[in-house]
Amino acid sequence: MSALVELEGVSKSFGGEGWFDRTKPVQALRGVDMRIARGEALGVVGESGSGKSTLGRVALGLLEPNAGQVRFDGASVGGASPAHWRALRRRMQIVFQDPFGSLDPRRRVGVQIADGLAIHDIVPAAARAAKVAELLGLVGLPPEHGDRFPHEFSGGQRQRIGIARALATGPDFLVADEPVSALDVSIQAQIVGLLAKLRAELGLAMMFVSHDLRVVRRLCDRVQVLYLGRTMEEGPAARVFESPAHPYTRALLAAAPRLDGPRRAKLLLRGDPPSPSSPPSGCVFRTRCAHATAECAAAVPALREISAGHKAACVHLERIPPL
Amino acid sequence: MKRIAFPAAFVAALVLTALAAPLLDLPDPIRQDIANRLAGAMAGSPLGRDEFGRDVLARLIWGARASLGVAFASAALACLVGVTLGLIGGWMRGLGEILTLRLVDIVLCFPPILLALLVVTLLGPGAGTLILVLAVLYAPGFARLTYGEVLSVRATDYVEAVRALGASTPRILTRTVLPNIAGPILVQFSLAVAAAVVVESGLSFLGLGVVPPTPSWGLMIRGGRTTMAQAPLLLLWPCLALTLTILAMNLLCDALRDAVDPRARAGGGRRRIVDRVLPGLFPAPRPAAPGLSISHLSVEIDTPKGTIRPVDDVSLSVASGETLAVVGESGSGKTLTALATMGLLDPSVRVVAGQVLFEGRDLLTLDERDLRALRGKRIAMIFQDPMTALNPVMRVGDQIVEAIRAHSAAGARAATDRALELFRRVGIADPEKRLRVYPHEMSGGMRQRAMIAMALANNPVLLVADEPTTALDATVQAQILDLLADLRRDTGAALIFITHSLAVVAEIADQVVVMYAGQIVESGPVAAVFATPRHPYTAALLAASPDSNDPSAGIPGTVPALHALPPGCRFAPRCAHATDACATPPVLEVLEDGRESRCVRRREIFG
Numbered sequence: 001m002s003a004l005v006e007l008e009g010v011s012k013s014f015g016g017e018g019w020f021d022r023t024k025p026v027q028a029l030r031g032v033d034m035r036i037a038r039g040e041a042l043g044v045v046g047e048s049g050s051g052k053s054t055l056g057r058v059a060l061g062l063l064e065p066n067a068g069q070v071r072f073d074g075a076s077v078g079g080a081s082p083a084h085w086r087a088l089r090r091r092m093q094i095v096f097q098d099p100f101g102s103l104d105p106r107r108r109v110g111v112q113i114a115d116g117l118a119i120h121d122i123v124p125a126a127a128r129a130a131k132v133a134e135l136l137g138l139v140g141l142p143p144e145h146g147d148r149f150p151h152e153f154s155g156g157q158r159q160r161i162g163i164a165r166a167l168a169t170g171p172d173f174l175v176a177d178e179p180v181s182a183l184d185v186s187i188q189a190q191i192v193g194l195l196a197k198l199r200a201e202l203g204l205a206m207m208f209v210s211h212d213l214r215v216v217r218r219l220c221d222r223v224q225v226l227y228l229g230r231t232m233e234e235g236p237a238a239r240v241f242e243s244p245a246h247p248y249t250r251a252l253l254a255a256a257p258r259l260d261g262p263r264r265a266k267l268l269l270r271g272d273p274p275s276p277s278s279p280p281s282g283c284v285f286r287t288r289c290a291h292a293t294a295e296c297a298a299a300v301p302a303l304r305e306i307s308a309g310h311k312a313a314c315v316h317l318e319r320i321p322p323l
Numbered sequence: 324m325k326r327i328a329f330p331a332a333f334v335a336a337l338v339l340t341a342l343a344a345p346l347l348d349l350p351d352p353i354r355q356d357i358a359n360r361l362a363g364a365m366a367g368s369p370l371g372r373d374e375f376g377r378d379v380l381a382r383l384i385w386g387a388r389a390s391l392g393v394a395f396a397s398a399a400l401a402c403l404v405g406v407t408l409g410l411i412g413g414w415m416r417g418l419g420e421i422l423t424l425r426l427v428d429i430v431l432c433f434p435p436i437l438l439a440l441l442v443v444t445l446l447g448p449g450a451g452t453l454i455l456v457l458a459v460l461y462a463p464g465f466a467r468l469t470y471g472e473v474l475s476v477r478a479t480d481y482v483e484a485v486r487a488l489g490a491s492t493p494r495i496l497t498r499t500v501l502p503n504i505a506g507p508i509l510v511q512f513s514l515a516v517a518a519a520v521v522v523e524s525g526l527s528f529l530g531l532g533v534v535p536p537t538p539s540w541g542l543m544i545r546g547g548r549t550t551m552a553q554a555p556l557l558l559l560w561p562c563l564a565l566t567l568t569i570l571a572m573n574l575l576c577d578a579l580r581d582a583v584d585p586r587a588r589a590g591g592g593r594r595r596i597v598d599r600v601l602p603g604l605f606p607a608p609r610p611a612a613p614g615l616s617i618s619h620l621s622v623e624i625d626t627p628k629g630t631i632r633p634v635d636d637v638s639l640s641v642a643s644g645e646t647l648a649v650v651g652e653s654g655s656g657k658t659l660t661a662l663a664t665m666g667l668l669d670p671s672v673r674v675v676a677g678q679v680l681f682e683g684r685d686l687l688t689l690d691e692r693d694l695r696a697l698r699g700k701r702i703a704m705i706f707q708d709p710m711t712a713l714n715p716v717m718r719v720g721d722q723i724v725e726a727i728r729a730h731s732a733a734g735a736r737a738a739t740d741r742a743l744e745l746f747r748r749v750g751i752a753d754p755e756k757r758l759r760v761y762p763h764e765m766s767g768g769m770r771q772r773a774m775i776a777m778a779l780a781n782n783p784v785l786l787v788a789d790e791p792t793t794a795l796d797a798t799v800q801a802q803i804l805d806l807l808a809d810l811r812r813d814t815g816a817a818l819i820f821i822t823h824s825l826a827v828v829a830e831i832a833d834q835v836v837v838m839y840a841g842q843i844v845e846s847g848p849v850a851a852v853f854a855t856p857r858h859p860y861t862a863a864l865l866a867a868s869p870d871s872n873d874p875s876a877g878i879p880g881t882v883p884a885l886h887a888l889p890p891g892c893r894f895a896p897r898c899a900h901a902t903d904a905c906a907t908p909p910v911l912e913v914l915e916d917g918r919e920s921r922c923v924r925r926r927e928i929f930g
Contacts, residue, residue: 047796048767060487089489102480106502112481116488154881155653165484184652185823186897189867189877211797214869255801257826259853259868269798271752272766 002074004205005059005092005173007034010068012054015277024277028054030229031068033303034207038172041199041206043216043237045252046226049276052209055226056175059207060092061085072173090120093166097178099158103150109161110136110146116168135164139194156187163194167202175207180215192219213256217241222309225249228276228284231303235310243322245312248285283314291316327582330574337568341387349381353536361554373543373557374550382538383560389539391568393450393532394519397457402512404458405465410496412466413473424470427463435460439522443531453523453532460522461515468511472504506580513576517569524565540565614817615702615785616640620663620677631885634659635841636911637677641834643784646811646818648832648849650825654882655838661787661821663687665704666694681785700730703778707790709770713762719773720758726780745776749806768799775806782814789821804831825868829853837861840883840893843911847918857920857929860894892923900928 010032013025028051036042046052057063058070061077070077072088080088093116096102104112110132117123123131133143139160150158159179166174176195180188196219199206210216216223217237224234225248233246244250251269269288274280283301286292295315303311314320340347350367356376363371370379412423430438439456446452476482477500485499520540526532527541528548535542540561547557622634634656641647651657662668664679666686679686681702686694698704706712714722723742727733733741739758746754749772762770771791778786788807792800808831811818820832828835828849835853836846837860845858856862860878867877880897883889889896891906898905904923911921922928 047798062483062487086489086491089487092487094484094487096480096484098480102484104481104485104499104503107498115485115490119488119490119494156881162484165488169488184882185825186652186864186867186878187881188869190879191877192869193877212869213797218869251798255797257801257804257824257830259826259829259865269802272768272799273796 002038003035003071004038004040004073005034005036005207006069006071007032007055007059008069008071009033010055010058010065010070012051012058012063012065026277027229027279028276029058029065030279032226032229032231034059034224036173036205036207038205039199039203040222041208041220043208043210043220043223044226045210045213045216045223047211047252047273049228049273050226051229051276052211052226053177054229056094056177056207056209059173060094060175061088062094086120090116090122090169091171092173093169093171093175095159095162095166095174095176095179098182099155099162100150100182102162103158105150108147108149109153113146113161113165113168116165120169122169131168132164135168136161138167138198139164154187155183156190159183159187159191160194163191163198167198171204173205173207175209177209178211179208181210181212188215195219213241213253225252228273228279230284230300231313232285233310233312234303235306239307239310245306245310245317245320246285246314247289247291247316247320249312251288291320327575327578330571330578333567333571334575337387337571338391340384341391344384344388347384349384350378352377352381352385352538361550361557363556370560371554371556374546374554379543379557379560382543383540383564386538386540386543386561387564387568389450389533389537390520390523390541390565393453393457393523393539394516397454397519398461398512398515400454400458401461401515402465402508405462406469406508408462408466409469410473410500413470414477414492414496414500420470423466427466430459430463431467435522436525439526440531443526448526448531448534450533450537453526457519457522461519464515465508465511468507469504472507473500476500476503509576509580513572517572520565520568524561614640614642614645615664615679615681615819617660617664618678618680620660620679621675622659622663622668623673623675624671625673626886628886632675633672633841633885634663637838637841637843639836639843639846641785641817641819643817644811644815645834646808646820646832647834647836648820648822648828649836649838650822650828651838652823652882654840654885656841657821657838658789660838661704661789661819664785664787664819665698665702666691667698667704696730699726699783700781701783702785702787703781703783705771705774705778705786705788705791707793709767709774710762712774713770715762718759718761719765723758723773723777723780726777730781741780742776745779746773748779748810749773749776750802751776767795768802771795771799771803772806775803775810779810779814783816785817785819786811787819787821790823791820792827793822793824800827807831825853825864837864840888841885842893842921843919844894844921845919847916851916851918855929857914857918857925858894858922859898859900859924859928862929863897863899892921900924 010029012029013027015025032055034055044052044055054063058065061070072092077088103109113132113135114128117128117131132146136143136146141157141160153161179195180191183191192215198204208216208220220237222235223237223240225232225246227248233240233244233249240249241253244253271288274287280287282297282299286296301313301315303313304317305311306317354377356372359372359376361372361374365371368378368380373379373382408423408427412420438460442456443452482495482499485495523532523539524541524544527539528545532541533539543561544558547561551558617640618638620634620637621632623630623632637660639647649657649660659668659672663674664686666689674687713719720742723745724735724738727738727741742758743754746757751757751769751772765773792803795803804827807818822828832849835849837844837858839860845852845856845861852861853865856865863878878897883893883896892909895901895905902924909921909923911919913919
C-alpha cells in the first residue's frame with residue numbers, strides 16, 4: 001500500500017509571534033510523523049492539549065506547520081499554488097466535533113451540502129439537487145431534508161449532514177475530528193457505524209481523532225497515541241490495545257471506565273498534564289510516569305520498533321514488565 | 324412577521340412620499356407669500372404657512388428628500404466603506420488588520436461635530452459635503468463592529484468547513500461570513516441613519532448643512548425657532564417627522580435582524596410567566612429517614628409548542644453512604660430531577676406533583692430562606708463545568724472560605740485552615756499556593772477538585788453531582804471518580820450521580836435509575852441491571868456502548884421531542900421488540916427482586 005498522506009517531522013506552535021505578544025508559544029506539535037495508506041483508518045488518540053486536532057488540521061493544509069513536510073499522494077503540498085490547492089481540496093475533507101457549530105445556521109442544509117459541488121463545479125447546477133438527494137440518502141436521511149435549516153435537526157442528524165457535506169466532492173481522505181463525542185450514547189454508535197460503512201463502501205482513507213479509545217478500537221486499523229505534541233506509541237490497533245507498550249498508553253487504557261464493573265489494577269496517573277507552553281525536558285510524559293528515572297529527563301526518546309509496525313517512544317521499554 | 328409589517332410600512336410610506344414629491348400636487352415649497360406669513364391651516368395648506376409664507380406640508384415632504392437622502396446616502400456609504408475595512412481587517416489579520424484598525428482609531432479620536440464643522444468649513448456647505456462628512460463619521464463604527472464579528476465568525480467550524488471545501492476568500496466572505504454578521508450590521512445601519520438624520524438637522528440648523536432655500540427638516544426647525552412665540556406649531560411638525568422617522572427606522576432594523584435569522588422564525592418566542600403551584604401542603608407521611616427520597620415528582624414547562632413534562636412521575640431514593648446513578652441521554656430529565664432535589668429549578672419550571680423528602684422535610688414546600696440554609700451545608704452540588712460554577716474574579720481559596728463562613732460561625736482563621744485541609748483532602752498538590760490562585764489559573768481537573776472541596780466544606784450528608792467528569796480527560800476522570808468513591812466511603816454521605824455514561828455508572832454506583840424521555844424505565848442494583856437488563860432501552864444502550872462485546876449499529880432513530888411523544892411506550896418507535904401491545908402506556912412495575920421495569924413485553928423478551 002502506498003501512502004496517501006504522509007507527515008514528516010511536523011512541528012506547529014501557536015502564539016508568541018506578534019510584536020506585542022510576549023507570551024510563551026504553545027507547542028502543539030513537535031516533530032510528529034504520520035502516515036496513512038489509501039483506504040486505511042488511523043486513529044489518533046490523546047487527551048486535551050495533546051495536539052491531535054492540530055495534527056488533523058495540518059494534514060488537511062488548513063494550518064501551515066512551522067517545520068516539517070506534508071505530502072499528499074506522493075507530492076509535497078508545502079508552498080502549493082492556490083490552483084493546486086483547490087484541486088487538492090476536492091480530495092480531502094473534514095467532519096467536525098460540534099454538530100451545532102459546524103453548519104452555517106443561516107443556510108439550508110441542501111445548499112451547504114451542494115457547496116463543494118458548486119465550488120469545484122463537479123456537477124452541473126441543474127443536477128445538483130439530485131446529487132444532494134443522493135448524498136442525503138448515503139448518510140441515511142430522506143432527500144426532502146435538504147430544504148430545512150440546521151436548527152431543525154437533532155445532533156445526530158446534523159452530524160450526518162456534516163458527513164454528507166464532506167463526501168460531496170468525492171474525497172479520498174477524510175479527517176474526522178471527534179465526530180461522536182458531542183452526541184448521545186445511543187446516537188454515537190449510529191454515527192460510528194455509518195462511518196465504518198462509508199469507509200468500506202467508498203474506500204476512504206480516514207484519520208479518526210478521538211479521546212475515546214473504545215471508539216477508535218472499533219473503527220481503526222492503526223492507532224497513534226499523542227501526548228503533549230509528541231507521538232508516544234503507534235501500531236496496529238489490535239496490537240496496541242492488546243499489549244500497550246508505553247506507560248502512557250497503558251495508563252490511558254486503564255483509566256477508561258468499563259461496563260464490566262469496577263476498574264482494573266490501579267494504574268492512576270499522578271496530577272494533570274503539564275502546560276503545553278512549558279513541556280518537561282526529555283520525555284514529556286516523565287512528570288506523571290511511574291517508571292521515570294534521571295535518564296528520561298536527559299533526551300527525547302526516539303520511537304523504537306517493538307514488532308512489525310508497532311513502535312513506542314520510551315527508554316525503559318525493556319524494563320517495564322509486560323501486562 | 325407581524326412585527327416587521329408596521330415599521331416597514333411606515334418607512335416605505337415615508338420614502339415613497341419623499342420620492343414622489345415632484346409628482347404630488349403640492350404648492351412650490353420655496354415660493355414666498357409674505358401676505359400669508361405664519362398663517363394657520365388654510366385651503367391648500369393644511370399645516371399652514373411658515374415665516375416667509377411658504378407651505379409647511381410641502382416643505383416637510385420636500386425636506387424629507389433632503390434629510391432622508393443625506394441620512395440614507397451617508398449611512399450606506401459609511402456601511403460600505405466600514406464593512407469592507409472591517410472584513411479586510413478581520414479576515415486578513417497581520418498588516419491589513421493593523422492598518423484598518425489604526426485608521427479607524429484615528430478617525431474615532433476626533434470629536435465628531437468638530438470634524439464635521441472642519442470639513443464643512445473647508446469644502447463649503449451643501450448636501451454632498453454633508454454626505455461625505457457623515458460617512459466619514461459613521462464608517463469607523465461599522466468597521467469596528469464588522470471586525471469584531473468577523474473575528475468571532477471566522478473561528479467557527481462552519482467557516483473552517485467551507486475553507487476545507489476549497490472555497491475562495493471572496494466566496495467565503497460573501498456567502499458565509501456576511502450573512503452571519505448581517506444582524507448586528509443592520510442594527511448599526513439603523514442607528515447610523517437615525518443619527519445622521521439628527522446630525523443633518525443639527526448642521527442645517529447651524530447653517531452648515533443644506534443650503535437655503537432648499538427645504539430640509541433642520542432648516543425648518545431653525546426657521547421655526549425664531550418665530551417660536553408666535554407659531555409654536557412650526558417647530559412641532561419637523562420635530563415630529565424627525566422623531567417618528569428615527570423610531571420607525573429602529574423598529575424596522577430590529578425586526579429585520581430577527582427576520583434574516585432562520586432560527587428566530589421557528590420559535591415565535593412567546594413565553595408566558597407561569598404562576599408557581601405549591602403542591603403537597605400535607606405533612607410528610609414518613610418519619611425522618613436518612614438520605615433523600617423523591618416520590619412521584621412531575622414538572623412541567625410551558626413552551627411555544629405547548630406544555631411539556633420533562634420529568635414525569637419520577638420516584639427514587641438514596642440512603643446514606645450509597646451512590647445512586649441517574650443515567651439517561653439529553654432530554655431524559657435527569658438534570659431537572661437533580662435540580663429539583665436542590666430546589667434550584669428555574670422559575671419557568673412548574674412542579675405539578677410529587678415530594679422531595681430530605682431529613683423529614685419536603686424540599687418542594689420549603690421557602691427560599693430554609694432552602695438556602697440547607698444548600699451548601701446539608702446538601703451540596705458538584706457541577707459539570709467548574710469554570711462556570713466558580714466565580715472567575717475571586718480567588719479560589721476566598722470562595723471556599725466564604726462557603727464555610729456562610730454556614731458556620733467559624734472565624735476567618737479557622738475557615739482558612741479548613742479550606743487548606745479540604746484542598747489536601749481532595750488531592751490538590753501545593754494547597755497553600757493553590758488557595759491563592761484564580762479559577763482560570765487552574766487546570767480542568769484541579770478546578771473540579773476545588774469545586775468538590777467547596778462542596779465538602781460543610782460536611783454535607785447529600786452530594787448531588789451533575790456530570791462531574793464529562794468535561795475531563797480520561798486519566799483525570801479516573802482520578803476524580805476515585806476521589807468521589809473515597810469521599811463517600813469516608814464521610815458516609817449519600818451521592819446522587821447524574822451521567823450519560825454507562826461505563827461511569829458501572830465504575831462508581833451501587834444503584835442505578837435509567838431515564839428515557841422524562842420517565843424512569845428501569846431501576847435496580849447496578850450489577851444486576853447491567854448483567855440482566857429488564858427493559859429493551861437499557862439492553863440496547865448497553866449493546867450500543869463502544870466497549871460492549873458486540874457493538875451493533877446503535878439504537879435507530881432519535882429521542883422523541885417532549886412535545887410530540889408517542890402515545891404508548893415512549894421507547895416503542897425505536898424498540899426492536901415493539902408490538903401493538905406497546906401502544907398503551909406501560910406502568911413502572913416493581914419486580915419480585917425489588918427492581919423496576921416499564922415494559923409490557925418484559926416477560927416475553929427477558930423471561
